[in-house]
Amino acid sequence: MSKSEPTTTVTVTVNGEEYVKETEDRKLLVHFLREDLGLTGTHQGCVVGKCGACTVLHDGTPKKSCMLYAAQIDGDEITTVEGLADIAEAEGNEMETRDGATLHPLQMGFKRNHGLQCGFCTPGFLMTSYALLQENEDPDDDEIRSALSGNICRCTGYNSIVESVEWAAAELAGADDGAGGSDGNEDGAVSTDGGFSTDGAAGGCPCRRDYPTGGDGE
Numbered sequence: 001m002s003k004s005e006p007t008t009t010v011t012v013t014v015n016g017e018e019y020v021k022e023t024e025d026r027k028l029l030v031h032f033l034r035e036d037l038g039l040t041g042t043h044q045g046c047v048v049g050k051c052g053a054c055t056v057l058h059d060g061t062p063k064k065s066c067m068l069y070a071a072q073i074d075g076d077e078i079t080t081v082e083g084l085a086d087i088a089e090a091e092g093n094e095m096e097t098r099d100g101a102t103l104h105p106l107q108m109g110f111k112r113n114h115g116l117q118c119g120f121c122t123p124g125f126l127m128t129s130y131a132l133l134q135e136n137e138d139p140d141d142d143e144i145r146s147a148l149s150g151n152i153c154r155c156t157g158y159n160s161i162v163e164s165v166e167w168a169a170a171e172l173a174g175a176d177d178g179a180g181g182s183d184g185n186e187d188g189a190v191s192t193d194g195g196f197s198t199d200g201a202a203g204g205c206p207c208r209r210d211y212p213t214g215g216d217g218e
């Protein structure tokens with residue numbers, strides 16, 4: 001930080017942890033999160049408020065963190081994609097993957113339904129989706145598309161993302177009524193492999209294509 005830059009000391013709670021940091025007045029929240037707090041799950045795409053990649057929750061409301069200065073959030077609460085696992089654990093909705101990572105049902109939904117493609121846009125989609133499900137437990141297709149209209153993916157379609165949110169909504173509804181969720185298993189059990197079969201020709205690949213195993217000349 002340059003000595004000539006005006007600075008402000010901010011006290012902010014991020015993912016339940018309080019930080020007191022001196023920051024340049026002109027530093028954007030997205031840069032503050034990534035550079036000053038080391039929370040690199042929030043990504044910077046356009047930095048002009050158009051892509052939604054940088055979306056975080058500001059006092060519970062989804063906001064584009066490239067449109068806020070860090071100095072503006074003094075005394076406030078921020079939730080980033082890193083906080084979803086803690087939320088899931090606090091609410092008893094955590095899911096484990098085969099590598100032991102704890103995921104929120106939304107994250108599992110994106111994984112299972114191929115809603116995620118790259119690390120740039122996905123955190124923003126997740127945070128906007130989380131805010132939507134906080135307000136509307138059972139959004140329909142149009143409501144999901146409308147809520148996500150500020151998030152841009154430049155390389156794929158949106159159908160899988162919508163299906164991911166619908167899957168998570170059903171999972172969370174199942175958790176609420178004690179039915180054990182909608183993991184896709186008929187017995188309602190939560191799978192630990194992300195729901196991808198490891199049997200048969202698909203060999204566990206999420207895309208279920210029959211890739212050659214090679215090595216034997218066949």
Ligand code: FES
Pocket residue numbers: 043044045046047048049050051052053054055064065066067
């Ligand atoms: S980086 Fe903030 S909206 Fe694109």
Ligand code: FES
Pocket residue numbers: 116117118119120121122152153154155156
């Ligand atoms: S921009 Fe991330 S998958 Fe398209």
